[in-house]
Amino acid sequence: MNRRKPDWTPEGAGAEFASSVVSPQESQSSPYQRKKGRVWDLDTLEEGIKAGTLTHISKAITLVESNSEKHFAAAQELLTRLLPAAGKSIRIGITGVPGVGKSSFIELFGMHLIEQGKKVAVLAIDPSSTLSRGSILGDKTRMEKLSTHEMSFIRPSPSSGVLGGVARKTRESIVICEAAGFDVILIETVGVGQSETTVRSMVDFFLLMQITGAGDELQGIKKGIMELADLIVVNKADGDNIQPAQAAAREYNNALHYIRHATQNWDTKAITCSSRTGDGIPQIWEIISEFTQQTTANGIFKQRRLAQTAQWFEELLSEAVLSSFYRSSKVIDRLPELKQRVKEGKIPVAYAVSILLEDLAL
């Protein structure tokens, strides 16, 4: 990068002063400062991502995952450049309790997709990893083949921040992976808190993974979660467990007659599969392909994406407005006193709120 000598220098300033000044024109396309003096070179990152280079994809995801305010501008600039090349994948959410077989399934399913010529990215949303040190997702040792295959990219869950923040990072990682040419993006999550609803709000197709248990199959599953699913997969249908798994799938299919389906004009159904033998894996991809064809033809695929983006925008906006409200010095000054007066019954609640809002001219 060309540095220019400034028009003036402080008295006694050495060469290092001049070298730290960058003309405004240059600064627009200049690399963004990174920790420890390194820089984010956005041109190189953009080119690398578009060429599908894994190290650049990883670096870019690290950039969007950063909580530092100075990285925010660089991340948003990069995403703005990548957006025109994004949006062309099929985004699939996969949920199920720990131990149901998600990692084993993703290994086989991912390899099946690669055999069909697809490039596969796996991202995870694991809110538990932000609460405890350990993560209940991402036993990537079960994705041995997939994780080393050149047609795949696997990224564990961002490990800091609340669910909303983690979700933002995942949505932005989707843009990066799509711009890098991944055809299928798998987003894995566990049923912790709101994580299933959050993943549903960023995917085209949602797969709910189950296993057979003792007694009534439906007891352990919340109706609300079935209503999010486009497909229920009863995993571990192998050996002695084939028949119980088929019986469980029948039970789910019966129950599905009585609930609202996640996608208009699409009949959610339950099938069995084994992530050990691979039985059922090709059928699952066939079902997803049929879903994509059908929802693309009737416009629902596009409609859902537009609605998801609009909803995301509104969510982020509400969060930002709320947080800037509480950070404003006027609010910080007046809030304790108004709270106290409300508590003591000296002023009506709605009036106290209106005073705060008027102060901010909101």
Ligand code: GDP
């Ligand atoms: P996750 O926690 O949902 O990611 O589940 P894992 O993929 O780690 O699997 C949990 C355990 O179930 C492991 O011991 C797997 O070997 C086993 N497992 C996963 N899928 C199957 C399957 O289809 N059949 C059988 N028999 N075992 C499975």
